[in-house]
Amino acid sequence: MTTALTPPAGARPPVRHPDAPAPGEPLGSHYEHCFGCGGGQPHGLHLEARAEEGVAVTAEFTVTADHQGAPGLAHGGVLATALDETLGSLGWLLRVIAVTGRLETDFVRPVPVGTALHLSAEVTAVHGRKIYATATGRTGGPDGPVAVRADALFIEVKVDHFIDNGRPKEIQAAMADPDTQRRARAFEVNP
Numbered sequence: 001m002t003t004a005l006t007p008p009a010g011a012r013p014p015v016r017h018p019d020a021p022a023p024g025e026p027l028g029s030h031y032e033h034c035f036g037c038g039g040g041q042p043h044g045l046h047l048e049a050r051a052e053e054g055v056a057v058t059a060e061f062t063v064t065a066d067h068q069g070a071p072g073l074a075h076g077g078v079l080a081t082a083l084d085e086t087l088g089s090l091g092w093l094l095r096v097i098a099v100t101g102r103l104e105t106d107f108v109r110p111v112p113v114g115t116a117l118h119l120s121a122e123v124t125a126v127h128g129r130k131i132y133a134t135a136t137g138r139t140g141g142p143d144g145p146v147a148v149r150a151d152a153l154f155i156e157v158k159v160d161h162f163i164d165n166g167r168p169k170e171i172q173a174a175m176a177d178p179d180t181q182r183r184a185r186a187f188e189v190n191p
């Protein structure tokens with residue numbers, strides 16, 4: 001693991017937000033057109049994550065023929081996306097919006113088309129806006145062999161990060177959607 005992914009002295013253990021979804025509760029999609037979790041992306045991953053105890057989540061994603069790199073095998077970038085999306089959903093438990101700053105991925109075993117990837121992620125430390133987290137993807141069940149794993153650094157941002165940087169067409173549509181608004185704003189009301 002590179003030094004950028006090692007929590008500095010002074011980093012704190014993560015604190016589960018009191019209003020975090022209960023363990024077992026599905027987190028839902030943060031954006032309908034998200035390639036990782038959105039229902040409105042025909043070739044997306046349709047990853048479904050749920051809250052766990054502590055500051056952790058689990059998720060599943062089934063590799064389809066749309067996700068190939070080599071014949072019959074998942075593309076590494078798609079597997080990294082699945083890890084990234086699972087890690088990104090940890091924000092629900094901290095109740096902050098965070099984007100990936102760094103993602104370091106180990107590809108341990110090839111993952112064939114048709115495989116259900118069982119993902120699990122947890123926050124390991126927090127330092128200011130920096131959120132340190134780790135994830136694994138297993139095949140054959142939640143306790144199966146590790147196929148991919150990642151360490152990551154997420155950076156907390158405000159909703160303005162998206163409003164200021166996103167293409168106006170999609171931002172305006174998202175802002176007109178009360179559900180997206182509600183979800184995005186809920187994260188900004190921190191204790």
Ligand SMILES: CCCCCCCC/C=C\CCCCCCCC(=O)SCCNC(=O)CCNC(=O)[C@H](O)C(C)(C)COP(=O)(O)OP(=O)(O)OC[C@H]1O[C@@H](n2cnc3c(N)ncnc32)[C@H](O)[C@@H]1OP(=O)(O)O
Pocket residue numbers: 004030031036084085088089097098099100101102128129130153155157159162163171174175180181184
């Ligand atoms: C109503 C409107 C609708 C809105 C609806 C929105 C709902 C959304 C809800 C939830 C979204 C979740 C989406 C999940 C999707 C899965 C996750 C992804 O794929 S996210 C996409 C990929 N990532 C990016 O696009 C980031 C691009 N990068 C940036 O924008 C900036 O670089 C950013 C924000 C990450 C940091 O920029 P700075 O200017 O804010 O902050 P600085 O000062 O540079 O960094 C803060 C600290 O972090 C360290 N840092 C930053 N990047 C680092 C890196 N790559 N490696 C190591 N350290 C890094 C810095 O050294 C600094 O550390 P020190 O506080 O000084 O100790």
